[in-house]
Amino acid sequence: MTHPIDRAIGISKLTDGEPEPDALVDAARRQRASAVIAPQGNLALMNTQWITGDVGVSQPIWGVPGLWSPLPIGSCGLLLRAPASDAILVDDELVHGDVVVSGMDAVSPSRIRFSDTVTGTVIANEEGDHALRVWDADSEAIRDFRAIEAFPYDQAWVVEAKFTPDAGTSDVSIAYLKEEGKTRANTVPGEISFTLGAEEHRLVVYQDGPSWLLVFADATTGDTSYSVGRFLRVAPGYKGAVSLDFNLAYLPPCAFSYNFSCPIPPKQNRLGIAVTAGERNVLTRNSDLLH
Known part of the structure; x- marks a missing residue:
């Protein structure tokens, strides 16, 4: 799935002329603000x-109503039991009795609706367990949302880097919030190196769908930007050349809802410098920090 920031930049590049980089970033940020609500x-x-x-x-x-139970190992989804009076729709059909709700890991994931604003999706983890995610289009967080605070665009944070592939395609252990110290092994295609302020930095990216994901922290983390860290999508260029545009650094999902479990930046991705570019925090209508 293409990330909203990637989509916004891609759309911007299709317009007549050559948009300025700051205009592309502004377009990406507008689309991002629409996506989170x-x-x-x-x-x-x-x-x-x-x-x-x-x-x-x-x-x-x-x-939400209904009773939910696991399916046999290897199945993609959950079993839902509910009377018609619960008014649950699965794939636009009223549930009365037992129905299998397919997960996002299935060929055709089920569409779940509990009310005019409340919907559901079933997700899976690496162990094959499944969970129900409950979404509310009229949530308090949406009603109280003001903006995603971001640093001003700065061309100086477009950094030319080099990607060195790992021939063995090694793994890095990534800890996740809300998983009590448990780590997951993520495939590392290689290492990205660049120089800032006369200091060389070597960071790892890992495969995340069709692109690579850089999970990093810096001297702004927990001070002027979100306390867990930030993300940046990465794509290699010709002969390992990589352009890191930190103006496109964005907040992880857990910055918006504690019901997400996000990766914590690994030790080698914790920069000692302040990256004053990209998204910073989520702001409420009173300009308070959401988290």
Whole structure:
């Protein structure tokens, strides 16, 4: 799936003439602000509840009706049991009795609707467990959203770097919020090196869908930018040349909702310099920090 920032830049480049870089970033930020308040945008996520245990043993999920239970190992989804009076629609059909709700890892994921504003999706983890995510298009967070605070555009933060592939395609252990110290092994295609302020930096990226993801922290983290860190999408160029535009650094989903579990920057990606570019924090209508 293409990231909203990537889409915005791609769309901008199709316009007549050559837009200035700051105009491209402004377009990306406008689209990003619209994306996070969408019906299943980051600010709409109300709950992520994992359904584990014995097959067929049902449990309730906070905030929505119905009883939910795991399917046999290897299946993509959850079993939902609900009477018609619960008014749950799965793929536009009213649920009455038992129905299999397919996960996002299935060929055709199920569409779940609980009310005019509340919807659901089923996700999976690497172990094959499934969870229901509950989204509310009229969430308090959406109603209270003002803006994504960002540093002003600065061409100086467009850094030319070099990508050195790892012939062995090694892994890096990434810790995640809300997973009590548990780490996941993420494939590292290689290392990115660049120089800033006469100091050389070597960072790792890892595969995330069709692109690479740089998860980093810097001297602004927890001070003038979000406390966990930030993300940057990376694409290699000709013969390993990489352009890192830190103006496109963006906040992880957990900056918008505690119901996301985001990767924590690995040790080698914690910069001692202040990267004063990209997104900083989520602001409420009163200009307070959301998190």
